Amino acid sequence: MSTPQPPMPQQAAAAPNWQAAPGASYTSPIPVTRTHIGHALTSEWTKIKSVRSTMWTLGIFLLLVIGIGFLVAAQTTNEDFSDVPYTIPAFFGLMLGQICLITLGVLVVSSEYGTGMIRTTFTASPQRHRVLAAKLIIFFAVAFVVSAFSIALVGMMTSGMHGGSSDVSWGGSVIMGALYVSLLGALALAVGSMLRHSAGAITTMLGVVLVPAIMPAFLMMSDSMRTIGEKMQEYNAPNALARIFQLDTESGHGGAQLGLLAGVTAAAIIGAFVLLERRDV
Amino acid sequence: MIEAVGLTKRYGAKTAVYNLSFQVRPGAVTGFLGPNGSGKSTTMRMILGLDNPTSGHVTIGGFPYRKLPNAPRQVGALLDAKAVHGGRHARNHLLCLAQLSGIPARRVDEVLGVVGLQDVARKRSKGFSLGMGQRLGIAAALLGDPQVLLFDEPVNGLDPEGILWVRNLMKSLAAEGRTVFVSSHLMSEMALTADHLIVIGRGQLLADMNIKDFISHNSADFARVRTPDTEPQQREKLTAALTEAGGQVLPEQDGALRVTGLPLPRISDLAHSADVRLWELSPHQASLEEAYMRMTQGAVDYRSTIDQKAGLQQELPPGAVPQPQMPVAGQGQPGWYAPPPPQQGGQPFSMPQGQPGPYGAPAGGAPGPYGAPSAPAGADANPYAQSAPQAPAQAPAQPPAAPAVPVAPAAAPDLTKPEDAR
Numbered sequence: 001m002s003t004p005q006p007p008m009p010q011q012a013a014a015a016p017n018w019q020a021a022p023g024a025s026y027t028s029p030i031p032v033t034r035t036h037i038g039h040a041l042t043s044e045w046t047k048i049k050s051v052r053s054t055m056w057t058l059g060i061f062l063l064l065v066i067g068i069g070f071l072v073a074a075q076t077t078n079e080d081f082s083d084v085p086y087t088i089p090a091f092f093g094l095m096l097g098q099i100c101l102i103t104l105g106v107l108v109v110s111s112e113y114g115t116g117m118i119r120t121t122f123t124a125s126p127q128r129h130r131v132l133a134a135k136l137i138i139f140f141a142v143a144f145v146v147s148a149f150s151i152a153l154v155g156m157m158t159s160g161m162h163g164g165s166s167d168v169s170w171g172g173s174v175i176m177g178a179l180y181v182s183l184l185g186a187l188a189l190a191v192g193s194m195l196r197h198s199a200g201a202i203t204t205m206l207g208v209v210l211v212p213a214i215m216p217a218f219l220m221m222s223d224s225m226r227t228i229g230e231k232m233q234e235y236n237a238p239n240a241l242a243r244i245f246q247l248d249t250e251s252g253h254g255g256a257q258l259g260l261l262a263g264v265t266a267a268a269i270i271g272a273f274v275l276l277e278r279r280d281v
Numbered sequence: 282m283i284e285a286v287g288l289t290k291r292y293g294a295k296t297a298v299y300n301l302s303f304q305v306r307p308g309a310v311t312g313f314l315g316p317n318g319s320g321k322s323t324t325m326r327m328i329l330g331l332d333n334p335t336s337g338h339v340t341i342g343g344f345p346y347r348k349l350p351n352a353p354r355q356v357g358a359l360l361d362a363k364a365v366h367g368g369r370h371a372r373n374h375l376l377c378l379a380q381l382s383g384i385p386a387r388r389v390d391e392v393l394g395v396v397g398l399q400d401v402a403r404k405r406s407k408g409f410s411l412g413m414g415q416r417l418g419i420a421a422a423l424l425g426d427p428q429v430l431l432f433d434e435p436v437n438g439l440d441p442e443g444i445l446w447v448r449n450l451m452k453s454l455a456a457e458g459r460t461v462f463v464s465s466h467l468m469s470e471m472a473l474t475a476d477h478l479i480v481i482g483r484g485q486l487l488a489d490m491n492i493k494d495f496i497s498h499n500s501a502d503f504a505r506v507r508t509p510d511t512e513p514q515q516r517e518k519l520t521a522a523l524t525e526a527g528g529q530v531l532p533e534q535d536g537a538l539r540v541t542g543l544p545l546p547r548i549s550d551l552a553h554s555a556d557v558r559l560w561e562l563s564p565h566q567a568s569l570e571e572a573y574m575r576m577t578q579g580a581v582d583y584r585s586t587i588d589q590k591a592g593l594q595q596e597l598p599p600g601a602v603p604q605p606q607m608p609v610a611g612q613g614q615p616g617w618y619a620p621p622p623p624q625q626g627g628q629p630f631s632m633p634q635g636q637p638g639p640y641g642a643p644a645g646g647a648p649g650p651y652g653a654p655s656a657p658a659g660a661d662a663n664p665y666a667q668s669a670p671q672a673p674a675q676a677p678a679q680p681p682a683a684p685a686v687p688v689a690p691a692a693a694p695d696l697t698k699p700e701d702a703r
Binding site: 025027028029030032033034035043044046047050051052053078085108111112115116117119120121122123124125126127131246280281 | 307324326329330332333346347349350351353354356358362363364365366367368369370373376377378380381382383384385388421425426427430457458459516673
């Protein structure tokens, strides 16, 4: 600065070092760090905990799973748990609660598109894949911890109320159940990233969850569609959760259903990453 | 340093930006001007790697934006003031951006102080006014203390204090050797802030030059001279004297004279020696707005038309005179900034001598240079009437003159025979 202007108070307070660069180009006194996924993770953690939609969706999820679980546990007798795990009351809450996780998964990414925040984000981190990866990791971790906690709480509650009546181990159903609904949420996040529209993505995800549960009733009517209908019935989301919680023990413990969901989610995530790099923001 | 080479962006059949090449140099504020829809924001988004150009490329410091190591530490941008999640506190919004680029959290509080938002740091940005949103956007741009800064319409919605602050901020940022690239529609603001201008229209480069050159290339300075309204013969005398001395004189609508080609003291001397009193002798500096309007008038996509209210008005009783509708300046009139651009019709204010131009002012002291424009029947000879074809028929040829001239209206039509008029 050849002609020092009277510095404005705000400027002087904020950047005393600005005056020290007479050269043609400016170098910041703040050290430049090399960014990596860790920076994106802390950023996404700040983002997810600083909006109300997270508190609302997770709050309602906890209320549904724990509340409905408690009511179911209170309405059942010790004999009902003779050959099923104690976590079974959580199943009924999860049937509704999964919609909360789907909503949160979609909102984590599509709210940025809706508000225009995504342009600010991608200006701050032109490595777009890093942002999406961080979003997926943070969301999945939050969803898994919250759902595992609520299922485990219901399991402990039920075992306290109906102590000694069941000898089925229920640890696996906590992990698998939490994994299933969290994967559903991650799928919703990938769909939200591809569709970039909150309402559209949530509707799509509700279709993914509900249509395979409803369609078999119609498909079973015709012989040619019967096999498709049976597969749909076997692999739809409510049925998958029912198997994970061993409502119906003779046809497996939901491993195949979980595998299918993991496959679909992986495909959607790959699609989201490809589109993210290619499209204009 | 921002460098664009052959930048082109097409959205389907619409070409938003076509073959745009320019450089934005450090150490100066470069203004980025253009009418609505001319491709300014698209260009800004391409610079920031948000949109991929259809062809061509743009680099910052030699790198495409998305290849820059830690881009936010080198480039800060304000694209859209409302590009924030409204449910997040101002501080958390900046904090998540700072964390993304490894900037220490205390820098967030610094920039909040710089833009004056420290008191609303923990308020959700949904409730922010447009001006507060702009300040938050500027804070985000300054967060990385970057070498290159892009601002799209930074003063939108700011209060006068904020506008002054932004102006000084831009200048001080440039004075530190940073590259500052600002788009704006406020010409008066741009004239005060920018050193260099890049003007685009319909996605193509119209001008890339120093702001002073831009104004002088696209407009002409003149002196406004007014003789006593009560004595029209003095005006003629002065016109003859000025024309003889080599100046070009043009009548203005309200009776004043536009003089080009003579310095102010010389005009005063000539008036004195011709024994003409002057009511006004003022220099008129062409403004950036005029220069810009003249340059871009052919490239404006969205132009307003006169509100006809056709079929919505009640049938007037027979004999009633409809209210004359005064056109708003510039509305529905492509030629409001009347003088044609230099490349089309020559210098508008320096017509060759002796050649009767469109203004009907032949050189050499013809008996009545003002006869034609002021005669009631000769309305088509009035350059201003010509340039305003939509002017309603009821409006006289010199509408603004009517309230301004307190003398009897008979004096105006017969300027050629003033003795008879009184």
